[in-house]
Amino acid sequence: MNQLRIADGSVYDPANAVDGDARDICIEDGRIVASLPDSAPRLDARGMVVMPGGVDMHCHVASSSVNVARRLLPEEHSRHPATAPLLDSATEAPRSGADGTVPTTFTTGYRYAGLGYTTVFDAAVAPIMARSAHSQLDDTPIVDGGFFALLGNDEYLLRLVDSGDRERAREYAAWVLASVGAYAIKIVNPAGVELWKRGTKERTDLDTALGSSRVTPRAILETLVDAVNTLQLPHAAHIHCNNLGLPGNSATTLATMAALDGRRAHFTHLQFHSYGTTPEGRWRSAAREIMDYVNTHQHVSGDVGQVMFGPATTITADAPVEYLLYKSSGRKWANVDIELETGCGVVPHEYRDSNAVAALQWAIGLELFLLSSDPWRLVLSTDHPNGGSFKSYPELIRLLMDRTYRDEQIARVGKKLLAGSALTDGLGREYSLSEIAIITRAGPARMLGLRDKGHLGVGADADVTIYMPDDNRATMFSTPRYVVKGGVLTVEEGHLRRAPTGHRLYVRPSYDQSVTHDIERYFDQYGTVRFANYPVAGLRGSPLPVGAR
Amino acid sequence: MTQPSVTGNVTCLGCGCACDDIEVVVASERIVDARNACQLGRQWFGDGQVPSIIRVDGADVGLEQAVGSAATRLCEAARPLVYLAPGLSCEAQREAVAVADLLRARLDSITSATALIGILAGQEHGSASATLGELRNRADVLLFWGVDLEARYPRFASRYAPGPPGMFTPEGRRSRTVIAVDIERATATVDSDVRVAIEAADELAMLTALEACVRSPDASNNLTSLAERSRNTARELATALLAARYTALVYDAEPDDRSVRTSARFEALTSLGQALNDRTRCAALALRAGGNRSGADSVLVAQTGYPCAIDFARGFPRYVPHDGTVLDILRDRDVDAALVVGDPMGISSDLAHSLSNVRSVVIGPHASDAAWGARGVIIDTGIDGIHVSGTALRTDDVPLPLRATLSAPRSTAETIRAVASNVRRTLLNAHDIESKALGS
Numbered sequence: 003m004n005q006l007r008i009a010d011g012s013v014y015d016p017a018n019a020v021d022g023d024a025r026d027i028c029i030e031d032g033r034i035v036a037s038l039p040d041s042a043p044r045l046d047a048r049g050m051v052v053m054p055g056g057v058d059m060h061c062h063v064a065s066s067s068v069n070v071a072r073r074l075l076p077e078e079h080s081r082h083p084a085t086a087p088l089l090d091s092a093t094e095a096p097r098s099g100a101d102g103t104v105p106t107t108f109t110t111g112y113r114y115a116g117l118g119y120t121t122v123f124d125a126a127v128a129p130i131m132a133r134s135a136h137s138q139l140d141d142t143p144i145v146d147g148g149f150f151a152l153l154g155n156d157e158y159l160l161r162l163v164d165s166g167d168r169e170r171a172r173e174y175a176a177w178v179l180a181s182v183g184a185y186a187i188k189i190v191n192p193a194g195v196e197l198w199k200r201g202t203k204e205r206t207d208l209d210t211a212l213g214s215s216r217v218t219p220r221a222i223l224e225t226l227v228d229a230v231n232t233l234q235l236p237h238a239a240h241i242h243c244n245n246l247g248l249p250g251n252s253a254t255t256l257a258t259m260a261a262l263d264g265r266r267a268h269f270t271h272l273q274f275h276s277y278g279t280t281p282e283g284r285w286r287s288a289a290r291e292i293m294d295y296v297n298t299h300q301h302v303s304g305d306v307g308q309v310m311f312g313p314a315t316t317i318t319a320d321a322p323v324e325y326l327l328y329k330s331s332g333r334k335w336a337n338v339d340i341e342l343e344t345g346c347g348v349v350p351h352e353y354r355d356s357n358a359v360a361a362l363q364w365a366i367g368l369e370l371f372l373l374s375s376d377p378w379r380l381v382l383s384t385d386h387p388n389g390g391s392f393k394s395y396p397e398l399i400r401l402l403m404d405r406t407y408r409d410e411q412i413a414r415v416g417k418k419l420l421a422g423s424a425l426t427d428g429l430g431r432e433y434s435l436s437e438i439a440i441i442t443r444a445g446p447a448r449m450l451g452l453r454d455k456g457h458l459g460v461g462a463d464a465d466v467t468i469y470m471p472d473d474n475r476a477t478m479f480s481t482p483r484y485v486v487k488g489g490v491l492t493v494e495e496g497h498l499r500r501a502p503t504g505h506r507l508y509v510r511p512s513y514d515q516s517v518t519h520d521i522e523r524y525f526d527q528y529g530t531v532r533f534a535n536y537p538v539a540g541l542r543g544s545p546l547p548v549g550a551r
Numbered sequence: 552m553t554q555p556s557v558t559g560n561v562t563c564l565g566c567g568c569a570c571d572d573i574e575v576v577v578a579s580e581r582i583v584d585a586r587n588a589c590q591l592g593r594q595w596f597g598d599g600q601v602p603s604i605i606r607v608d609g610a611d612v613g614l615e616q617a618v619g620s621a622a623t624r625l626c627e628a629a630r631p632l633v634y635l636a637p638g639l640s641c642e643a644q645r646e647a648v649a650v651a652d653l654l655r656a657r658l659d660s661i662t663s664a665t666a667l668i669g670i671l672a673g674q675e676h677g678s679a680s681a682t683l684g685e686l687r688n689r690a691d692v693l694l695f696w697g698v699d700l701e702a703r704y705p706r707f708a709s710r711y712a713p714g715p716p717g718m719f720t721p722e723g724r725r726s727r728t729v730i731a732v733d734i735e736r737a738t739a740t741v742d743s744d745v746r747v748a749i750e751a752a753d754e755l756a757m758l759t760a761l762e763a764c765v766r767s768p769d770a771s772n773n774l775t776s777l778a779e780r781s782r783n784t785a786r787e788l789a790t791a792l793l794a795a796r797y798t799a800l801v802y803d804a805e806p807d808d809r810s811v812r813t814s815a816r817f818e819a820l821t822s823l824g825q826a827l828n829d830r831t832r833c834a835a836l837a838l839r840a841g842g843n844r845s846g847a848d849s850v851l852v853a854q855t856g857y858p859c860a861i862d863f864a865r866g867f868p869r870y871v872p873h874d875g876t877v878l879d880i881l882r883d884r885d886v887d888a889a890l891v892v893g894d895p896m897g898i899s900s901d902l903a904h905s906l907s908n909v910r911s912v913v914i915g916p917h918a919s920d921a922a923w924g925a926r927g928v929i930i931d932t933g934i935d936g937i938h939v940s941g942t943a944l945r946t947d948d949v950p951l952p953l954r955a956t957l958s959a960p961r962s963t964a965e966t967i968r969a970v971a972s973n974v975r976r977t978l979l980n981a982h983d984i985e986s987k988a989l990g991s
């Protein structure tokens with residue numbers, strides 16, 4: 003019997019309306035239970051802050067594209083070697099690796115757990131590359147993990163959009179998810195990646211036609227968003243809008259939101275999509291317009307994609323953006339067009355606080371956070387490692403919780419660079435611990451439809467993080483005192499001690515079997531992988547439920 | 552003789568093409584046919600017979616004893632090496648990296664001897680590439696740069712490009728312009744529309760000129776490093792490439808000694824591929840040979856951050872591509888025990904010769920055929936992809952399943968894992984004894 007009582011901590015469990023109350027959290031066999039006998043082992047958490055384990059709903063940690071980035075960065079890895087943690091000898095052998103903006107697999111798992119995160123999703127996996135994503139997740143210890151399948155530029159889907167056959171498109175989407183063991187559907191720059199592969203380097207707007215006038219970002223988005231909602235997948239369609247990173251793109255973002263009005267949809271790394279232009283054609287923040295929309299539309303959720311000053315690595319399926327970044331920054335560039343499905347681009351990047359664009363990006367992200375009226379619908383991300391590393395989350399939390407500190411940073415960056423940002427006209431809000439618990443665990447878990455995560459109610463997975471309060475919130479959140487994952491005490495007294503294997507989080511929606519005949523014919527006609535060799539078998543654990551709650 | 556059984560959709564690891572449409576016919580526990588496979592592929596499948604010998608220092612022993620001896624010898628070594636020969640599934644490669652990490656060993660693979668120069672160029676500058684299906688479906692101009700497709704990648708042309716029709720190349724071969732560039736003896740063996748022959752000494756100048764023409768049309772007037780005739784060739788090639796909607800630049804990542812293997816050459820190829828994207832689209836493909844070599848790179852990168860030439864001596868992986876490849880360290884005699892995993896027949900004779908001076912543990916199919924390992928520990932295993940299922944990567948990193956069509960007494964992956972857990976136990980015991988000694 004594997005039991006643990008976390009006694010007397012200040013519990014922040016917003017999903018169950020617990021806001022800092024002194025409570026015991028009882029754990030038995032990996033789950034939260036109502037009570038335990040007094041004889042059960044105790045962990046004295048008096049004076050400490052107890053939260054559910056962190057949930058990262060959008061990062062890039064386990065995919066062929068992440069590996070393209072890892073391969074591209076030997077010099078960064080050399081500067082950031084990672085020795086193996088000193089784990090208890092009874093557990094799996096600890097592994098060394100490399101750190102930096104794109105850590106190696108084992109190191110990624112250790113670092114996430116070390117920050118109190120117990121669930122992570124890679125937000126962009128080309129279905130044909132799914133096997134590699136699974137094997138990287140297998141090598142990412144401690145955390146439960148899954149990934150989103152890229153479908154917004156999939157040629158087979160585009161054909162169905164062209165023919166207007168939305169039902170078949172939905173069945174196809176279900177077939178892809180079920181075949182490759184993905185958790186959700188991701189749409190990246192719909193039509194825009196395919197246009198890049200066909201040689202276009204212009205912007206893609208919502209009604210830009212891709213070959214046929216019937217195939218537009220709008221039609222792709224409607225088709226996939228409706229598919230996700232009809233299939234009742236646990237997570238909404240996860241949308242990376244067109245024109246990422248371009249000045250004036252807020253118009254595209256708002257048009258996309260309006261096009262999907264009334265439908266459940268998740269808009270990711272909104273910071274990268276909230277750029278306006280001044281009458282003189284310069285960049286400006288459009289955070290207010292974006293948040294006015296998000297705040298007043300209940301079906302919409304988002305994550306921020308905060309930019310943090312320092313080194314980053316941009317990794318995205320939005321390959322045309324990477325080409326532009328390569329051209330403008332002169333840094334090295336890797337591109338992989340992934341057959342009939344999507345793209346992949348990688349460019350190392352540095353956000354300097356002396357650079358006007360970077361400073362504005364930093365400010366816009368903070369504005370989005372501070373203007374959000376509902377933490378359940380706008381959650382924390384840096385689009386790791388695009389806007390910054392997940393290891394900078396504690397620093398980001400400090401910026402959100404501590405106005406004095408934030409004002410110092412704003413002053414350091416300087417009013418000149420931040421001109422026109424709402425930050426400089428007194429956005430004084432400070433996030434509370436409960437709100438932080440929402441935007442880092444309860445909120446993402448709810449958005450993802452993970453019923454057993456992000457909260458500490460009876461029956462939940464026993465993923466619990468315990469922090470020692472500190473006025474410096476960055477210190478507090480970067481060094482949890484204890485982290486329990488699935489009932490196993492992984493971090494003890496601030497040290498990683500155990501690295502249990504995580505579970506795979508995926509769905510296996512049912513679909514009309516008859517659609518596979520045509521898919522198979524399509525594979526024979528255009529594919530280079532046999533239809534029979536596309537599905538991934540033998541995943542760890544069983545799929546999560548799909549359907550009405 | 553029993554009724555033959557046929558398994559379809561089997562992946563071949565005879566070369567990096569990793570054709571996954573092979574129908575393997577088995578009768579009486581033997582492979583009697585590998586339908587759809589080319590000659591090289593048929594050779595790779597063979598008849599599926601592998602020895603099953605387990606020996607320590609020439610004497611037959613049981614598996615447990617061999618695994619124990621292997622672990623002891625590796626633990627006793629001051630400078631152990633873990634070497635990945637070709638022929639391993641990604642699963643086995645992952646186990647091999649784990650044991651290297653545990654042992655604080657050197658870790659290297661076939662890659663350092665064959666493809667490292669090109670990889671370093673890619674790490675310096677990046678690369679513009681694609682998976683092979685994009686070539687099939689989009690490439691309307693293909694430039695084969697001194698790559699011997701017929702001998703080394705026999706079904707490349709018929710499976711990927713230029714042969715098969717694709718979505719934007721509906722007429723297959725007829726939808727495309729194929730340019731073959733022969734660099735002296737390095738013939739681009741492909742059916743071409745245009746064939747250009749250049750001298751090896753001119754290769755770099757030609758690549759540089761091509762890139763200059765691609766980057767700026769005016770550049771073609773002052774390509775002084777080239778003779779008049781070559782200048783015209785460069786101009787014509789650039790014009791043909793720029794006429795493409797989607798160009799593919801295909802070369803060998805592991806060329807034999809018919810080619811000049813300098814970093815400048817690989818940098819020029821990489822750079823040309825990137826430059827073409829300013830004017831059209833281009834994917835450069837550097838082809839890898841058989842035995843899941845790209846898989847090894849990918850696994851090593853995921854777990855250590857580096858594709859090959861790694862040293863764990865300090866408790867973390869260090870990248871030592873310039874002086875720490877297997878050939879360097881064997882030459883410097885900086886290795887006192889080697890764990891070689893995979894097919895030892897895939898090892899070059901140079902390396903085999905150097906290895907014969909080192910205490911070795913060989914785990915892989917045909918381990919017992921490696922004369923240089925006879926004095927060490929030898930554990931024969933089944934062949935990944937024939938006797939053992941798993942995963943392998945195609946030359947473009949597309950992962951494919953490996954299907955077992957025959958059975959074997961043991962797999963390489965599980966044998967390495969057994970050695971690793973023995974090593975771990977030994978190290979933990981040693982550590983215990985040490986701490987007790989310190990404590991008393």
Ligand code: SF4
Pocket residue numbers: 563564565566567568569570587588589590591592593595704705706707
């Ligand atoms: S081309 Fe390569 S992978 Fe395909 S059958 Fe021949 S040897 Fe095997």
Ligand SMILES: [Zn+2]
Pocket residue numbers: 060061062125126271385388
């Ligand atoms: Zn992202």
